[in-house]
Amino acid sequence: MFKGWISSNIPAEGAGRRLAAGSLVNNFGNGAQLAAFPLFLVSVADFSAAQVGLALMIAGIVGIASSPAAGWLSDRMTPSRLLVLGGFAQGAVAILLFFVNTVLALCVLAGVARVLSQIVRVARLSIVAQVPDATRNVLRAQMNVYSNVGVAMGTAVSAAVIAVGSKDAYLAGFVLDSVTFVASALVQQGLPSQERSPRDKHAQPTASPWRTALKDRRYAAVTVLNGFLFFHQSVLFLGIPLWIASTNEIPKVLATVIFLMNMAITILLQVKFSEGMENLRTAAVAWRRSALAISLACVLVYVAARAHGDAVQILAVLSAALLFTFGELWHSSTEMEVSTRLVPEEQHGLYQGIFALGRDAAQTAGPFLAALFCVSLNPDGWLILTALYALFAVAAPYALNRMHEGPVANQPTAAESAL
Structure with missing residues (x-):
């Protein structure tokens, strides 16, 4: 093995x-x-x-x-x-x-x-x-x-x-x-990488990367949706530890256990979860599974916040962390797929840069939002997160499937032609 x-x-x-x-x-x-x-x-x-x-x-x-x-x-x-x-x-x-x-x-x-x-x-x-x-x-x-x-x-x-x-x-x-x-x-x-064609090398540079992003509404939508799904990282690695620190009923060392468990599982299963990721349809399925796992995890933390007794709370939090980890695995398996399928030919760099905005925005706003939902609004904040990710599980995969069926943006790439 x-x-x-x-x-x-x-x-x-x-x-x-x-x-x-x-x-x-x-x-x-x-x-x-x-x-x-x-x-x-x-x-x-x-x-x-x-x-x-x-x-x-x-x-x-x-x-x-x-x-x-x-x-x-x-x-x-x-x-x-x-x-x-x-x-x-x-x-x-x-x-x-x-x-x-x-x-x-x-x-x-x-x-x-x-x-x-x-x-x-x-x-x-x-x-x-x-x-x-x-x-x-x-x-x-x-x-x-x-x-x-x-x-x-x-x-x-x-x-x-x-x-x-x-x-x-x-x-x-x-x-x-x-x-x-x-x-x-x-x-x-x-390392080998795609060379620009002679015609493209003499082309005028793009006037504004931001303007390009705004023109491609489908890619902008994918960027925003992916950023929202990525926010679960802040909930897992900051929100839950802050919530544990704010309560006197759960051992503080549990935050370290969660971190180590997450790292071990992602290292062991990351490649396995990426197998079979072929197009936007399979990415939509993974998005739904990821959001449902995260939504259920938030329910378990809510249960832990309402429960009495160390054993029940610890079991609920560890189970939630496990679901967060599987949500992370499903999500990370999709990022390369959704960030490349709608990309015009010879603009992979620009579009990867635009796609990174969603992740980066989630990382920047994540600490504040995680503290807000997980501590300041505790325990009801966990129910709000549950509802948001449940809504994502319904709406976002539908949007991806529509993009899969629609025309590709600008020029088709070799990857898009495979659709």
């Missing part, structure tokens, strides 16, 4: 293996800085918590706004070349962040780091989007597995850096992050 899991999680082609390896190395560095970076800014660089929060919020907004432009740039250049250049630039910025000593410098460098992160992510997804239908979704799932493994390994390093707490230890974390960015770029250097 273990050998079968190993073989199913190793990409068949050399290019796919290099993408997976790049994801592993890149996310190892990201994981190493995930918790250490904000603590470094407060405890070593002597910024206040408010200054750090403001700088990171500004950087996040800049990153979101740059996503379509990053995709447009990926279309103007080859995605593989942009992926490598972005990785080298990330390595340089990672080191510079260690030396920031003013709020302005922190805002600028953190903003540049987020823009580069968007560029690398969109370029990588643009390459995956050009993979043939039969292997594209599985490859994305395999990359997600390696990303999760990388983050888990990096988090362990981050814990060690924080435990030591010295300036030299934090510097080692910054150097490690920089090295992993460069190593990831080197591993992925020379």
